[in-house]
Amino acid sequence: MSKTTKEVEPNRANTLTAKLARLGLSRQVDLLLHLPLRYEDESRISPIASLFGDENALIEGTIVVCEIVPRPRRQLVARLNDESGIITLRFLHFYPSQQKMLMPGARIRAFGETRQGFFGLEMVHPRLSFASTPLPQTLTPVYPTTAGLAQAALRKLIARAQEKVSLPETLPEAWQQGLTALPTLPALMDAINLLHHPPPNAEQDALINRTHPAWQRVKLDELLAQQISLRLAYQARRASRAPRLPGNGEWTNALIASLPFALTAAQCRVVAEIGADLATPHPMQRLLQGDVGAGKTLVAALAACQAIESGFQVAFMAPTEILAEQHFLKFSEWLAPLGARIAWLTGGKKASAKNKERKAAREAELVIGTHALIQEGVDFSRLGLVIIDEQHRFGVRQRLALRQKGETPHQLMMSATPIPRTLAMSYCADLDVSTLDELPPGRSPVRTRLVRMNRREEIMAWARQEMATGRQTYWVCPLIEESETLELQTALETHAVLSEAMPEHAVGLAHGRLKPGEKQAVMSAFVAGEIQLLVATTVIEVGVDVPNASIMIIEHAERFGLAQLHQLRGRIGRGSEQSVCVLLYAEPLSSTARERLKILFEMNDGFEIARRDLELRGPGEFIGSRQSGLPMLRYADLESDVHLVEIARDLATLLIERYPEQANQHRERWLGDKEETLRA
Numbered sequence: 001m002s003k004t005t006k007e008v009e010p011n012r013a014n015t016l017t018a019k020l021a022r023l024g025l026s027r028q029v030d031l032l033l034h035l036p037l038r039y040e041d042e043s044r045i046s047p048i049a050s051l052f053g054d055e056n057a058l059i060e061g062t063i064v065v066c067e068i069v070p071r072p073r074r075q076l077v078a079r080l081n082d083e084s085g086i087i088t089l090r091f092l093h094f095y096p097s098q099q100k101m102l103m104p105g106a107r108i109r110a111f112g113e114t115r116q117g118f119f120g121l122e123m124v125h126p127r128l129s130f131a132s133t134p135l136p137q138t139l140t141p142v143y144p145t146t147a148g149l150a151q152a153a154l155r156k157l158i159a160r161a162q163e164k165v166s167l168p169e170t171l172p173e174a175w176q177q178g179l180t181a182l183p184t185l186p187a188l189m190d191a192i193n194l195l196h197h198p199p200p201n202a203e204q205d206a207l208i209n210r211t212h213p214a215w216q217r218v219k220l221d222e223l224l225a226q227q228i229s230l231r232l233a234y235q236a237r238r239a240s241r242a243p244r245l246p247g248n249g250e251w252t253n254a255l256i257a258s259l260p261f262a263l264t265a266a267q268c269r270v271v272a273e274i275g276a277d278l279a280t281p282h283p284m285q286r287l288l289q290g291d292v293g294a295g296k297t298l299v300a301a302l303a304a305c306q307a308i309e310s311g312f313q314v315a316f317m318a319p320t321e322i323l324a325e326q327h328f329l330k331f332s333e334w335l336a337p338l339g340a341r342i343a344w345l346t347g348g349k350k351a352s353a354k355n356k357e358r359k360a361a362r363e364a365e366l367v368i369g370t371h372a373l374i375q376e377g378v379d380f381s382r383l384g385l386v387i388i389d390e391q392h393r394f395g396v397r398q399r400l401a402l403r404q405k406g407e408t409p410h411q412l413m414m415s416a417t418p419i420p421r422t423l424a425m426s427y428c429a430d431l432d433v434s435t436l437d438e439l440p441p442g443r444s445p446v447r448t449r450l451v452r453m454n455r456r457e458e459i460m461a462w463a464r465q466e467m468a469t470g471r472q473t474y475w476v477c478p479l480i481e482e483s484e485t486l487e488l489q490t491a492l493e494t495h496a497v498l499s500e501a502m503p504e505h506a507v508g509l510a511h512g513r514l515k516p517g518e519k520q521a522v523m524s525a526f527v528a529g530e531i532q533l534l535v536a537t538t539v540i541e542v543g544v545d546v547p548n549a550s551i552m553i554i555e556h557a558e559r560f561g562l563a564q565l566h567q568l569r570g571r572i573g574r575g576s577e578q579s580v581c582v583l584l585y586a587e588p589l590s591s592t593a594r595e596r597l598k599i600l601f602e603m604n605d606g607f608e609i610a611r612r613d614l615e616l617r618g619p620g621e622f623i624g625s626r627q628s629g630l631p632m633l634r635y636a637d638l639e640s641d642v643h644l645v646e647i648a649r650d651l652a653t654l655l656i657e658r659y660p661e662q663a664n665q666h667r668e669r670w671l672g673d674k675e676e677t678l679r680a
């Protein structure tokens, strides 16, 4: 193995090293695992007469004429003749050496794409060789490369790595033999050698769409490395220390007793799961997922109670001001009667106000805020538990920053955008997951209507009528991604139009540019029923909880993402009233937009919607990898290779427990120094 960790060509110019680094190739083993995108077939000679254009082909014949033609632009033109036909070879840039090679009478091979030109069949800039050179016995690999690194040079480096390095099997032999789920998987080196240089008769389709057994083997190994890495991170966390927060039931019981309703069975279960974690001296890292309206806030409050009872502080972070305020009010209602001091931190205050806030935060049992919580200067004296609401809205980096605020506090993350199982398995192996799979009783699912934009007036009249019976309405303005100003302007206009159209109703307005105090005033008025209709931008997307609001109208619904629409719709259907969500859409609809609206219309279950969203958008969006720079898998695909993910997971357990050396070797082989980012 010592060879594999050696630098690639350390004595060559830095630029080569730099170019290879851009491809993530720093070791010989990296080159070996740099696999082709596709192949060219230079192993067979095609008769010219059998070609008809638009295909890659290798031909061989005699040069009959070769000349420099001055027009339409200076170029080298040669004619090559085999027994079956004749073809033109055209070079718009050329070297004297090429001109020399193409002397009339020479026996030449040319590889390139054929096309039907004005003067018959031709090849532009074919790759040339003499007919006397032996034909390759395998397909020619085409690798992903980077500017300035020629395919031929990369091929040579990789071929050399193949000669120098051989990767020993890391999968235990017993397992290899007992591999019944995938009976045809080849040994690793056989798979790698085949993928670099497949024989001409290999099933090319299976190579290209990566279903070939050799690809399966490589993907399994890649997934295994990921699983091992995450599993080791998990073990490391389990071995590190955190304050024990066993609680004594004083606060938790008092809170439960004060509620006008009973916990759902699902809430009881996850509260127990979280409670057990908090009681251990190792940092909890748990994701609480549950559909919108499932009652995650109460679960968080009960976890907070257990930490406070144990003499520690709790930090609660929410993604928006509105949500932080609302949580502050809710927690004040629940916990202040028990004697909790609750501090609320907001961003964008004057220094003196900030200092006061910070001082309060140091002494409070519970500190609630937006990302202001993680800004410098806020320090906690006894931080025991960090709760992050709507965790998918935060970047990985922000979450890490908050975790580093205390010794190693326990961490509870909450999300209404469930992470599909395969993703949870492969990206969140270092995360325990609790699921609220039940809504509080008495909810009837929101009825969703799809309505064309040209019936907006009608919808306005309908909402006006409904509100006369005491119902409250959200009116969501279109998302305008390109321009926040335009979005704001639209919200102001909508507010003006609706206020005028419904003089008997109070119409409020909530948008991102309001000052924190103003937002709070609007939301409080809406909660109190002083406002019947709330015109809002997506600031109300997550978390907002006003049970009496039972109508939502979303303009230009086709512009929103699936998860976003589901979140928005989750603002209603929280009371006993039958709620209605109207999705106003403008034609023409793109096929994905149509698909999204159809899914929303047909489904209410957030987990199922998330699964469909994954199909539509791919995994990147779910885990915030765009923000975090998390490297995606190179070869395996979490959706189509899910059967391999499961095998890799079991295999990772086996290797770590019984073959720790191989486990390490395997991880090092695939991840090397890339591991840190994978874990963040």
Ligand code: ADP
Pocket (backbone or CB within 6 Å): 261, 262, 263, 264, 267, 290, 291, 292, 293, 294, 295, 296, 297, 298, 416, 440, 441, 543, 545, 547, 574
């Ligand atoms: P989410 O999971 O989307 O964050 P919330 O925590 O905002 O949901 O809860 C939605 C609503 O359900 C709130 O008004 C909350 O008080 C209420 N709620 C929570 N748990 C229960 C329960 N067990 N029975 C009845 N209502 C509940």
Ligand code: MG
Pocket (backbone or CB within 6 Å): 296, 297, 389, 543
């Ligand atoms: Mg919530």
